[in-house]
Amino acid sequence: MMSPAASLSAIPIEHRYFEDYVVGALVDCGTIDVEEAEVLAFGRRFDPQPFHSDPDAAAKGPFGGLIASGWHTASLMMRLFVQRYISSVASLGSPGASELAWPRPVQPGDVLRVVISVIEARRSRSKPDRGLVRSCIEVFNQRNELVMRMNVINMLSCRDGGFPLP
């Protein structure tokens, strides 16, 4: 029998349901590159503070250079969350998150690794066809320094009768 830490990763993402997200399960979601062009494009559209959107001003600013918007870091994390962690057939969205932290800046050229673990899982009381999973997401840079952490809640259909119908 596999440990909880290993078993979730072993289930193809299109076969994961609420029941598979057991406390202790841990998924290494791999890495994603932080590209300067996207840091700038994201910053200019969504977070036009100089240190996210203007390389010259950023060089003279509080971080000594360009850094990624925290929302860009979160969005890059989300791509791996969707590709490697959350079920592609049973996800019903998220009501929210807590304890979102950006303890260190993220710079262009960084390579981010996302590691996610299940910290709580329970059937919904009001809607028994689904369950709620609380996950701890940690994002590290190539020096293994923590650059983002958050806890997120996801709703997931149960294998025995959710959406879409089995």
Place this chain on the structure above:
Amino acid sequence: MMSPAASLSAIPIEHRYFEDYVVGALVDCGTIDVEEAEVLAFGRRFDPQPFHSDPDAAAKGPFGGLIASGWHTASLMMRLFVQRYISSVASLGSPGASELAWPRPVQPGDVLRVVISVIEARRSRSKPDRGLVRSCIEVFNQRNELVMRMNVINMLSCRDGGFPLP
């Protein structure tokens, strides 16, 4: 003398410092449109769940149509946060946020209004040239329904000696 609720809005964003963010201050940051093309582009790059990235699959999915990624909603909020709320000269970034909630879906065509209030402000003990401001951010749709709420912490230079030097 102006009330705290009015006074922050009256200060041009390039003249705001830590001292201006007093508890009770409230800023109506105006509105931003949710465009379908951007919902899809954002979803496909960062959050490729079907209900964010595939109109046909979304129509048959749990929300009956396309909805914006919660990270897209947060990013749209951030644009108004930067344009209307956070100082353009004294912002030193954010260590994190708490209680991020997405109580209702956001759909293409929605018009989001962002309202931000200062709920806590204190000088840094370790770095007295700056202060920490905790803000409550609320995002409403055109029906005045709450679609996102979060508390965020920002570091800001003090008027009497921060970065950039006065």
